[in-house]
Amino acid sequence: MRNVMRSFRLSLLFPILAVFTCLAQTPVEQVIAEALKPSALDNNLERLTDRIGGRVPGTPAMEKAVQWGIEVFKVAGADGVHTESFSIPASWAEGATSMTIVAPEQFKVRAISLAWAPALAPQRHVPIIDVGEGNAEDFAKAGSVAGAIVLVHSEEMHTWADLFGEYMRVPVTIDLAVKGKAIAIALQSTRPHDLLYRHSNSPEGGIDRLPGIQVAREDAARISRLLASGQKLYADISVPNRVGGATTTSNVIAELRGRQDEKPDEYVVLGAHLDSWELGTGALDNGCNAALVVDALRAIQASGQRPRRSIRFILFSGEEQGLVGSHAYVTAHRSEMDKVAAMVVLDAGIGKVTGFSLGGRKDVLDAVNELATPLKQFDAANMTTDATYGTDNFDFLLEGVPTLMANQVEENYLINYHAMSDTFDKVDLARLKQHVAEAAAITFAIADAPQRVGPRLTHDQIAQTLSETHLDDQMKGFGVWDDWATGKRGRQK
Numbered sequence: 001m002r003n004v005m006r007s008f009r010l011s012l013l014f015p016i017l018a019v020f021t022c023l024a025q026t027p028v029e030q031v032i033a034e035a036l037k038p039s040a041l042d043n044n045l046e047r048l049t050d051r052i053g054g055r056v057p058g059t060p061a062m063e064k065a066v067q068w069g070i071e072v073f074k075v076a077g078a079d080g081v082h083t084e085s086f087s088i089p090a091s092w093a094e095g096a097t098s099m100t101i102v103a104p105e106q107f108k109v110r111a112i113s114l115a116w117a118p119a120l121a122p123q124r125h126v127p128i129i130d131v132g133e134g135n136a137e138d139f140a141k142a143g144s145v146a147g148a149i150v151l152v153h154s155e156e157m158h159t160w161a162d163l164f165g166e167y168m169r170v171p172v173t174i175d176l177a178v179k180g181k182a183i184a185i186a187l188q189s190t191r192p193h194d195l196l197y198r199h200s201n202s203p204e205g206g207i208d209r210l211p212g213i214q215v216a217r218e219d220a221a222r223i224s225r226l227l228a229s230g231q232k233l234y235a236d237i238s239v240p241n242r243v244g245g246a247t248t249t250s251n252v253i254a255e256l257r258g259r260q261d262e263k264p265d266e267y268v269v270l271g272a273h274l275d276s277w278e279l280g281t282g283a284l285d286n287g288c289n290a291a292l293v294v295d296a297l298r299a300i301q302a303s304g305q306r307p308r309r310s311i312r313f314i315l316f317s318g319e320e321q322g323l324v325g326s327h328a329y330v331t332a333h334r335s336e337m338d339k340v341a342a343m344v345v346l347d348a349g350i351g352k353v354t355g356f357s358l359g360g361r362k363d364v365l366d367a368v369n370e371l372a373t374p375l376k377q378f379d380a381a382n383m384t385t386d387a388t389y390g391t392d393n394f395d396f397l398l399e400g401v402p403t404l405m406a407n408q409v410e411e412n413y414l415i416n417y418h419a420m421s422d423t424f425d426k427v428d429l430a431r432l433k434q435h436v437a438e439a440a441a442i443t444f445a446i447a448d449a450p451q452r453v454g455p456r457l458t459h460d461q462i463a464q465t466l467s468e469t470h471l472d473d474q475m476k477g478f479g480v481w482d483d484w485a486t487g488k489r490g491r492q493k
């Protein structure tokens with residue numbers, strides 16, 4: 001009897017305790033608790049990747065992905081969802097790329113076109129010239145490359161630095177190949193085991209200057225060994241890319257309005273790109289983080305908490321063609337950039353988030369650190385003040401808006417980056433769930449803070465940040481410096 005009474009009392013006590021625990025939780029903790037609950041996250045990602053597949057702007061798959069975005073945002077409880085379309089200068093699709101070594105031996109080479117590279121009509125018996133790593137010295141050593149295919153070696157890629165190195169090196173090599181009147185460039189894949197991936201060098205979605213292919217690592221090594229042995233090699237090559245005029249695509253934008261009595265006209269952006277390359281299904285890059293953005297909206301809405309400021313959840317298109325979608329958004333919304341309190345973005349697959357890169361903003365470090373305290377339980381509160389070119393926070397940064405780009409450990413991202421192997425099975429769904437909690441928490445915290453984490457920088461302050469962080473060098477390497485220097489891009493003086 002007494003035991004029965006005790007358990008009766010306990011059973012009464014539990015709901016009361018639960019209510020108290022809930023009341024004791026801060027709004028951010030409630031957002032985290034909601035984020036960690038089961039949701040449509042896995043199913044949304046499975047639909048986006050396995051069913052819709054790779055999503056290149058201008059293709060039916062990208063259109064379906066935009067419809068997916070509208071639908072899942074609505075189901076997640078957005079106050080409003082709309083699309084904003086913009087144009088990419090050229091459309092592009094690969095045809096049946098082929099390259100065969102025809103003399104002295106015959107073998108087929110595993111190769112694909114570089115993305116947004118021009119087509120190359122079938123050519124027979126083209127000499128191949130090894131230009132080592134493709135720098136000026138290498139070209140000088142190689143002699144004339146006129147009318148040849150230039151073969152460019154690479155190291156295997158293991159780190160973010162390796163990847164950035166690849167993007168910085170290739171445009172220089174292309175310049176030299178164009179100058180030397182080569183007919184095409186052949187880049188050795190940086191991944192072993194015949195793995196091929198999309199590589200694009202054209203900033204802002206224009207067509208590149210020279211036809212180019214990527215050759216499987218092993219085949220490139222074989223060709224290089226044969227050349228080193230003193231043989232002359234000739235290839236038949238055809239790169240029948242379909243290149244078209246400008247194409248239209250759309251960003252998908254959902255909103256949760258801030259509290260009416262507070263600052264609903266100010267807002268924080270949580271974004272990720274929805275487009276992807278099409279060799280795989282764009283799961284790590286960046287389907288998982290597109291699904292995360294949707295689930296973060298769901299979690300905040302379900303928590304019943306309204307932040308002081310509004311939050312815009314944006315799925316960008318055209319990222320892979322050179323951040324075209326986020327650039328278009330910032331350009332279209334330039335008049336309201338003063339009202340953007342911060343921009344948060346994730347674009348590195350499922351590698352563990354360690355914290356956020358603050359785009360060179362030392363001035364926001366203390367405020368962000370304080371707001372990120374709840375992320376310590378996930379070991380995701382380590383902020384860095386570096387700045388990199390590479391994803392959709394870039395144009396916000398150039399407008400002086402504080403940006404937070406997730407710093408993520410490489411893990412399985414780099415080997416599968418833009419590759420045939422970037423598929424749903426690579427996504428650690430439990431980890432993704434945790435990242436939803438982290439992204440929702442920091443976004444909500446910034447949106448709900450009484451004070452903004454920092455001001456919008458002036459043109460001169462931005463210029464100083466670019467120089468301090470050496471982002472200016474990266475911008476030169478990626479071919480986007482002139483846009484800033486001429487005032488075409490970024491905050492005006």
Ligand SMILES: [Zn+2]
Pocket residue numbers: 273285286319347
């Ligand atoms: Zn990406």
